[in-house]
Amino acid sequence: MKIAIVTTHKIECGIARFSEILYKGLSMEDEVTIFELPPHELKKSFGATKDGADRFISDVCEKLKHFDAVSIQCEYSLFADSVPISVARIKKILASNPNSTITFHTIINRGSSADAEFPPIWRWLLSPKSTARHFFHGLRTTMMAKEELKLFDFIRNSKIKIIVHTETTKSILKHRFRLVNVDCHPLCYTSEAEKTEFDHTECRQELVDRLQFQPTDRLVGVFGFFGGYKGFDYAIKCIARLPQEYKLLVFSGLHPNLIKHSDTSQIDQLIELAKKNKVLNRVFFMGSVDDLSMYRAVAGVDFSWLPYREVGQEASAICSEVAELSQRMLVSRNFAFVDYMKFKLRKEFEFVEIGNIEELRLKTVNYDRFHSVVPGSEPVKNHAELQSDFYRGVLNARAI
Numbered sequence: 001m002k003i004a005i006v007t008t009h010k011i012e013c014g015i016a017r018f019s020e021i022l023y024k025g026l027s028m029e030d031e032v033t034i035f036e037l038p039p040h041e042l043k044k045s046f047g048a049t050k051d052g053a054d055r056f057i058s059d060v061c062e063k064l065k066h067f068d069a070v071s072i073q074c075e076y077s078l079f080a081d082s083v084p085i086s087v088a089r090i091k092k093i094l095a096s097n098p099n100s101t102i103t104f105h106t107i108i109n110r111g112s113s114a115d116a117e118f119p120p121i122w123r124w125l126l127s128p129k130s131t132a133r134h135f136f137h138g139l140r141t142t143m144m145a146k147e148e149l150k151l152f153d154f155i156r157n158s159k160i161k162i163i164v165h166t167e168t169t170k171s172i173l174k175h176r177f178r179l180v181n182v183d184c185h186p187l188c189y190t191s192e193a194e195k196t197e198f199d200h201t202e203c204r205q206e207l208v209d210r211l212q213f214q215p216t217d218r219l220v221g222v223f224g225f226f227g228g229y230k231g232f233d234y235a236i237k238c239i240a241r242l243p244q245e246y247k248l249l250v251f252s253g254l255h256p257n258l259i260k261h262s263d264t265s266q267i268d269q270l271i272e273l274a275k276k277n278k279v280l281n282r283v284f285f286m287g288s289v290d291d292l293s294m295y296r297a298v299a300g301v302d303f304s305w306l307p308y309r310e311v312g313q314e315a316s317a318i319c320s321e322v323a324e325l326s327q328r329m330l331v332s333r334n335f336a337f338v339d340y341m342k343f344k345l346r347k348e349f350e351f352v353e354i355g356n357i358e359e360l361r362l363k364t365v366n367y368d369r370f371h372s373v374v375p376g377s378e379p380v381k382n383h384a385e386l387q388s389d390f391y392r393g394v395l396n397a398r399a400i
Contacts, residue, residue: 001030003395004064006093007073009036012225012253014317015073015105017291021189022071025388033067035060037078042089045081053080057089061096069395070097075105076144083108083144087151094160101161101394106314107169108148109177152177159399163391165315166339181399185390186343187320188383190295200327203300207249211284218246220364221301221326223294223318225255226266231307231332231354233273238307238357240277242364248279251297253288299325303364306331309354315340323349324383328367330360345381 003026007019019034026032039046041056064070072093079086094100152173155162161181164170170184190198207219222235232250239248254264267285274280289297298304304326306319313336320340322329329349331337341349348371350363363370 001068001392001396002066003030003032004035004067004070004097005032005073006035006060006064006070007037008075008078009034012288015075015078018187018189018317019073021384022388022391025384026392028388030392035063039078042079043081053089057092061092064093064096067097068099070100071391071395072100072102073105074102076108083147087147090151091154094154094158099395101163102155103163104169104314105165107164107172108145109152110169110172110312110314149177152179155179161394161397161399163394166336167342168335168339169314183390183394185387186340186345187315187317188324188345188387189317189321190324191384192382194295194384195325198295198299198325200299203296204302205300206296207300211247211249213247214245216245218242218303219249219301220246220303220305221249221251221297222305222307223251223298223322226252226270227255228266229309229311231309232270234307234355234357234360235305236270236273236277236279236283238305238360238364239282240279241357241361244282246282246364248283249286249297249301250283251286251289251294295321295325298322299327301326303328303330303367305360305364306337307352307354307360308332308334308337310334320383324381328364330363330367345383 005019005023005026008016009019010016023032023034040048042048042053044050070093072090074090076083076086079089090102094102154160156177156179159181162173162179162183164173164182164184165186167184170182173179173182204219207213208215208217213219220235220239222230222232224230226232230252232252235248235250239246250270254267270283271280274283286297298321304322306316306322306329308316309332311334313334316336319331319337322331323340323346329346330352331341331349332354333351334354337351341351350367350370352360352363
């Protein structure tokens, strides 16, 4: 089968990394081509023009006609700076091939409503600035949700197949929005061979040697782009309440949008917080790392913390990667992580209430007492193969 994947590619982005894993898995049996969505061709904020972007999309659509199946990885910001333009372009791409499947990495209408009603605008204009900002943010989200409904209508009428990452979202799309061809599968990243390659003892020793730790030190890792919702501030506050042998390794870099605006405020705030809590000597900023180094880091630390706040994400790449590779996994009980754990791809983990650093401390110190299974002894699962087999089945299936 000749498969086309329309996606972002070869940049620091969770969807790009996911698409590369999907490409590798599908290529084991099928002929697969990636059609890249470069921001400099599609987004005015990166120098693109409307005419140039229209030509680019038309050229992609013409080429997609010659494939047996098309998989579109949908994050609205990949196609344009605005949701209305993104929706128009996505519809055009979907229409170019009768066997198209769209994977939604974000569903605006899952956490918002296109039917939201607001008081008259004059009342908000006379309100405090913070209240007015809240109103305009809500108005913008509602407008985006309305545009997404137009895409849902097109998908329903065209019998387009849909893939999402959780059973919750699948249920919402089928029952609230009457979409029919909806399937779900969690994000997956590693094969059985890779799990063997990322040996905990070996990867841990690399970190110990690099940072000159003691063998008895306890290595705690947090991961991903800097961002307030990641809960790195909770991690720093918690490490201050743990014994001296606990070290916090922050594998994180600036998001490209922050780099673009030279915004280092989030790093500055974390450093100041570490100083305030007198743990700067136990917090190690490891910087942005490539995929291979990230996997080795996740496998090498003794504890992986994901102390996220709730931001309405559909899924989390790092949650999947930690579940597949980490010795000990502690995650906040937000919607995305709860939904992922329902797939039962990992047995041993701990949920922690958002922001409860005392619970995080307790469950970290007592992790091995709480679990009868020795870390790392769970049955190996070939997550990447599960995912590629699932996608191959959906791409081959006939829409109803």
